[in-house]
Amino acid sequence: MIAIVDYGMGNLASVQKALNFLKLDNIITNDEIVIRNATSIILPGVGSFRTAMENLSRLNLISVLEDEVLIKKKKFLGICLGMQLLASLGTEQGSSKGLGWIDGKVIRIHAEGKRVPHLGWNEIHFKRNGMFNNMIDKNFYFIHSYHFVPDNPDNIFSTFNYGCEMVAGVIKDNILAFQFHPEKSQNAGLFLLKEYFNSEHA
Amino acid sequence: MLKVRVIPILNFNGFGLVKTKQFYNPRMVGNPVQAARVYNSRGVDELAFVDINATKQNRKINLKLVKDVISECFMPVSIGGGIQSIEDINDLLRIGADKVIIKSKALTSPNFIKESVEFFGSQCISIALDVIREGREFIILNDFGLKLNALEFIENMQKIGIGEFVLNCVSSDGMMNGFDIGLINALESSIDVPVIAVGGAGLPVHFAELFKRTKIEAVGAASIYHFTQYTPLDIKFELIKNGVPIRMTS
Amino acid sequence: MLIRYCNVCLYPETKPDLFFNEEGMCSACVAAEQKDKGVDWTQREKDFHTIINYYKSKNPTGYDCIVPVSGGKDSTYQAYFMKKVCGLNPLCVCFETTAVTELGQKNLDNLSKMGIDVIHFKKNYDVYKKMVVESFKRVGDEMWPNHIGIFTVPVLIAVKFGIPLIIWGENPQQEYGGPIESVQNKILNRKWLEEFGGLLGNRIQDMIGVDGITEKELTPYFYPSDEEIEKVGVTGIFLGHYFFWDARKQLEVIKAYGFSVKEDGPIEGTYTNYENLDEKIVGLHDYLKYVKYGFGRATDHACIDIRNKRLSREEGKKLVLQYDGKYPHFAIQSFIEYGGMTKKEIDDIIDSYTNPILFSPNEDGTFQRDNDGNLIRNFEIN
DSSP states (O other): OEEEEOSSOSOHHHHHHHHHHTTOOEEEEOOHHHHHHOSEEEEOOOSOHHHHHHHHHHTTOHHHHIIIIIISOOEEEEETHHHHTTSSEEOTTSOEEOOOSSOEEEEEOOOTTOOSSEEEEEEEEESSOSTTTTOOOOEEEEEESEEEEESSGGGEEEEEEESEEEEEEEEETTEEEESSOGGGSHHHHHHHHHHHHHSOOO | OBOBEEEEEEEEOSSSEEEEETTEEEEEEEOHHHHHHHHHHTTOSOEEEEETTTTTTTOOOOHHHHHHHHHTOSSOEEEESSOOSHHHHHHHHHTTOSEEEEOHHHHHOHHHHHHHHHHHOGGGEEEEEEEEEETTEEEEOOTTOOOOBHHHHHHHHHHHTOSEEEEEEGGGTTTOSOOOHHHHHHHHTTOOSOEEEESOOOSHHHHHHHHHHSOOOEEEESHHHHHSSOOHHHHHHHHHHTTOOBOOOO | OOOOBOSSSOOBTTSTTOOBOTTSOBHHHHHHHIIIIIOOHHHHHHHHHHHHHHHHHHOSSSOSEEEEEOSSHHHHHHHHIIIIISOOOEEEEEEOOSSBOHHHHHHHHHHHHTTOEEEEEOOOHHHHHHHHHHHHHHHSOTTHHHHHHHHHHHHHHHHHHTOOEEEEOOOHHHHHOOOHHHHTOOBOOHHHHHHHSOOTTOOGGGGTTGGGOOTGGGGGGSOOOHHHHHHHTOEEEEHHHHSOOOHHHHHHHHHTTTOOOOTTSOOTTSSOSSSSTTBTTHHHHHHHHHHHHSOOHHHHHHHHHHHTTSSOHHHHHHHHHHHTTOOOHHHHHHHHHHHOOOHHHHHHHHHHHSOTTTBOBOTTSOBOBOTTSOBOBSSOOO
């Protein structure tokens, strides 16, 4: 059972739709007991970093997630804002503390001559071998104005190019997170979700 | 690198899909669920669904119908029509919309746009502009009798921090004679956020021309798909031939 | 729910391609009025004979024209007209329908008995069936591949056999309403097919890969190229542009030449017994139209009878209320046998196309129905 964490930010319906299509059992929830009983956890998210952290805190989800993900090492997928929140620090509307699971900062995109937000389909490049080796279509849908800069390059799983190279995915043990939206990336995204949740990784 | 987006536009009038010519004379063309299915089967980059009568008729967009359309789509969907409040936007995002398209409310209440951006983040907020020429000026067509200079309006919206513009070239709408390159270039140079140019597509070569002669990275079209033999894939083949970076699905 | 209806006939504003003028008259009625008063039929007839004499003179032996036929009343009349009235040597081309009825087969066989050569194109059963099922799911019209077939195969034959003239029947935009420019169309070409052929946004190239269908297997469904068409000089004209189209009158004429109608009552979804006799599942196609737009085949027929002054608007309304939009049990049963889907799968798809503004949905996504399984309208025919 995959728990899709509902903390009032963004597009849960689409994530659920993709998982349903792939026949992966899932539930949208912010209930501590349900999350603790889940085998995997997805943290989606669209919107403001600051509001997201406030909501997670208000709903008492932070310690639950830390327990289940950092200590019990459950399989974790972060999407878009759900990836950015893993950072130590966000800089939207002033500085705010993130979950700090992967050291790094989230800063605004400044790409010479490029439009912001980074909006549309872009190709990703994997920095690590292993998972997703047989992925052919590597175009995914991005929609964001901020990007994650991890302190440790070993945490970088994949990158994209938009004026310069930026992080498309981060990894740390059982934690995997992407800047793009696999649930909105049609066949490529469905392939990724299927591979990840059906694999023995983490 | 970022690929250009080829986006079918579905205009809805309250019952079914319609298509206008120069924003007049809506012609009923079909059922939204079937259109969504066809486009999803084609693997289009994105879909935009707009209820063009919601504001005029003082009602909200039908959420069940929108949900039905979104449920057919595994690609991003933008929804517009009758958006007047934070609750309206929230309703749409919760049922799966990725972006909302706001037009009328942006003209009458820029503060609302500011509020929306703060609440939901800039990337979900797209602003639609219907632009026409008046003499040497570009103004925004509207039902409120407001005299609005397009460039000034664009600047204000950008200051507020919106995510994207949908630029409708009114005089090319439904005419299938090619895009209004002059108008697009005149406005695009002042825009820093993504822009979807809409209005005038009739042949695949029109799209190639658009990307060659402007700095636009996303294009919307409707008539060409309703009334001619060309599908979004034909457009993409034409773009590839012309070296435009575009995503091809298997 | 208030829908606007034409003041003269019973077409609703929800009908695709329909427009209303300032007097509240729909484009079909406007076209009908023009048919009555605004058209010089004598001149049109002269034009028609000029055209066919031109093509006849180019080709002293061989076929003079192609008449696309289905075995139905309209195309049988077209074949009769070209052979018996104009004295030409037509070649009839029939794109086999999905699931032919006994009556349909009889009427089809009757064509050659009228003294005419008929090419009966029997299509690849598997590929066609895959398209039928896919288009039912994708665009809510199981007759979709049939629309492509009936408009493309005759043109293909015209190109291959070198017969430039194709005689089609009524101009649907003239008889059923369309954009003003299209009402006076006399030519049926590729552009017409894409815009008015009922393709619902789907195109033949979209079918490549569906259930393993290859491009080669779709050969008869791809429209000939512009070059091929130009080389032969293929021209398709609407008979209905040159002669006042009156289906009922035409029916009486062809009955004398062996055309049979349904003797045991009307076909599903309407009150008439002389149309769409050839296809078992046409009731499903008509029903899908009803759930999408709120009007069905009975409305089409009533409107034509109103325009031809055979019915008053009130009488037409009574017939529509009685026959329109009834659940098509026979067609559904035939479709289950043909396509292999279950009744529930079929009903679920029909529900997905049912307009939730015209018909009231329940909480679970189904719709309110009466005891016979017919939908309950959320609007009034006014």
